[in-house]
Amino acid sequence: MLRDVVIGQYVPGKSPLHRMNPPLKMILMIAYIAVLFVIKSAAAYALFTVCAVTLIMISGVSVGMILKGIKPILYIVIFTALLNIFMTTGEVMWSASVFGLTLRITKEGVTAGALLTARLIYLVTGTSLLTLTTPPLQLTDGIERLLKPLNKIKVPSHEIAMMMTIAIRFIPTFSEEADKIKKAQTARGADFESGGLIKRARAMTPLLVPLFISAFRRADELAEAMEARCYRGGGNRTKMKEQHITAFDIKAAVIFVLAAVLILLAEFWIEI
Amino acid sequence: MIKAEHVGYIYQKGTPFEHRALYDINLEIADGTLAAVIGHTGSGKSTLIQHFNALIKPTEGRVIIDGTDITNPKTDLRLIRRAVGLVFQYPEHQLFEETVYKDIAFGPATMGLDKAEIDERVRLGARLAGLREEHLQRSPFELSGGQKRRAAIAGVLAMEPKALILDEPTAGLDPKGRDAMLSVIKKLHEENKDMIIIFVSHSMEEVAGIAERVIVMNEGRVEIDGTAEEVFANAERLRRIGLNAPQMALLADKLRAAGYDLPENIYTVEQAAAAVKKLIGGNTGA
Numbered sequence: 093m094l095r096d097v098v099i100g101q102y103v104p105g106k107s108p109l110h111r112m113n114p115p116l117k118m119i120l121m122i123a124y125i126a127v128l129f130v131i132k133s134a135a136a137y138a139l140f141t142v143c144a145v146t147l148i149m150i151s152g153v154s155v156g157m158i159l160k161g162i163k164p165i166l167y168i169v170i171f172t173a174l175l176n177i178f179m180t181t182g183e184v185m186w187s188a189s190v191f192g193l194t195l196r197i198t199k200e201g202v203t204a205g206a207l208l209t210a211r212l213i214y215l216v217t218g219t220s221l222l223t224l225t226t227p228p229l230q231l232t233d234g235i236e237r238l239l240k241p242l243n244k245i246k247v248p249s250h251e252i253a254m255m256m257t258i259a260i261r262f263i264p265t266f267s268e269e270a271d272k273i274k275k276a277q278t279a280r281g282a283d284f285e286s287g288g289l290i291k292r293a294r295a296m297t298p299l300l301v302p303l304f305i306s307a308f309r310r311a312d313e314l315a316e317a318m319e320a321r322c323y324r325g326g327g328n329r330t331k332m333k334e335q336h337i338t339a340f341d342i343k344a345a346v347i348f349v350l351a352a353v354l355i356l357l358a359e360f361w362i363e364i
Numbered sequence: 365m366i367k368a369e370h371v372g373y374i375y376q377k378g379t380p381f382e383h384r385a386l387y388d389i390n391l392e393i394a395d396g397t398l399a400a401v402i403g404h405t406g407s408g409k410s411t412l413i414q415h416f417n418a419l420i421k422p423t424e425g426r427v428i429i430d431g432t433d434i435t436n437p438k439t440d441l442r443l444i445r446r447a448v449g450l451v452f453q454y455p456e457h458q459l460f461e462e463t464v465y466k467d468i469a470f471g472p473a474t475m476g477l478d479k480a481e482i483d484e485r486v487r488l489g490a491r492l493a494g495l496r497e498e499h500l501q502r503s504p505f506e507l508s509g510g511q512k513r514r515a516a517i518a519g520v521l522a523m524e525p526k527a528l529i530l531d532e533p534t535a536g537l538d539p540k541g542r543d544a545m546l547s548v549i550k551k552l553h554e555e556n557k558d559m560i561i562i563f564v565s566h567s568m569e570e571v572a573g574i575a576e577r578v579i580v581m582n583e584g585r586v587e588i589d590g591t592a593e594e595v596f597a598n599a600e601r602l603r604r605i606g607l608n609a610p611q612m613a614l615l616a617d618k619l620r621a622a623g624y625d626l627p628e629n630i631y632t633v634e635q636a637a638a639a640v641k642k643l644i645g646g647n648t649g650a
Contacts, residue, residue, distance in 0.1 A: 103380065154380070157380075269457075272452060272457075273457065273458055275414070275419050275452065276450075276452045276455065276457075276458040277458060278419065278445065279417055279419060279445055279449070279450040279452075279520070280458075280470060280471040280474065280519060280520060280523065281442065281445065281446065281470075281471050281474030281475060281523065282470075282474060283442075283474070297460065298458070298460050298470065301460035302457055302458050302459065302460050305457075305460075305505075306457055
């Protein structure tokens, strides 16, 4: 059921992106998004495209996998692009009258639509690159590391990360379980596909009740298992696998920052 | 009759996670057979049996249930699923109604039967699964593990399937629950002469006790297929794929090797006890 969602899926590999320190990777990802939202000019976008494509090629993740990640937002992209193309005022390129409505395509609209499409696609591509190249547990570990300074203002960073870890850990389990229960009820004649909205919602009962029961059962079992091993949350906990910043990470960060500076230069200098 | 012709199955075909679960399976299971499918985890047992009620369709080959090809897009799969009842591993996890009665009635109700007929089916299913009348009005979550599982099986039996397939019906049960489950299966077989019953098992002892036909799976292929006697005669081949002949057969082998004259076909504790008793009786009587 959840197999088509690419964000949160991890593709094992040995690329430089896979080897990077996760907290650093997340900081760079935030920078990537910031740059993406600052740039507006075609020149900057062209440079950004070069960088994004290079990142995908370095990651070793197949293009098909990346495209699959774009699929769920495809309608939003098309919708916003169309809105921009038709609703922006400016120099008219083409116009027609349909059912008394005047449709206009403006030069500014086309540019805005294209840029917005590119922005949305790069946004999803970039963020899915992060999750595609970082194992989920390292990702939550990284989040814990990034939230650590907030401990001073009583933000329970370890607990937040632990909750995320458990949630991520159980996505495949519950997805499998939902699949199994669905199959079992289908074998008993349950029909999840046909009928109107209300009928279909009601048809979910035989799926949801067992799923909730099993979620509570698993939560109980997990809590007990953690208690039995004397788990006591965040205070002074050490890690078996520490995430260190290496020379390689520093090199990667420098390259990344240089690329960002180049893109921003293209944005603010070339136009003038 | 359930028939598999050159059936192959690949999970998540066309993704990096693609893997093959079945290779060229050919089987023909006649009406009235009580068959066991045995094999290691990952040998393809569960994948194979899900083909038999069209929950999954073969990637290659055909599966034919009573003359209907499930790969034919025109086939009404709901009819196939009614004809072949499938009980999954840990079926008690699928219970969801307030009472056992309502849960058993779920299947027949989806078939659009009237109230009187549903009631009749519920009682029939409960009786076949070895549940007592007083269990019906209780919440399924108040029952013991073995009873819960039999309640779930009753839900499938209430649909009056022509074939019943059980995936590891004894997994996780205590010895008492296991024996009760096996005797339910045995009784079902004796009372319904035309019903195909197929069950998946890890344990040679269970299989030896009741199955007429044993299908041994290994790495997605049918390794051995025959009567219990025929299969257990291949002790060496079973060992090679990590399975063992029943303990009593191994014991009888050792006794024979030590010079005791025991008959062939000893697989269960009862058979072994009878043979040993006869041997001792014969010796002391002489």
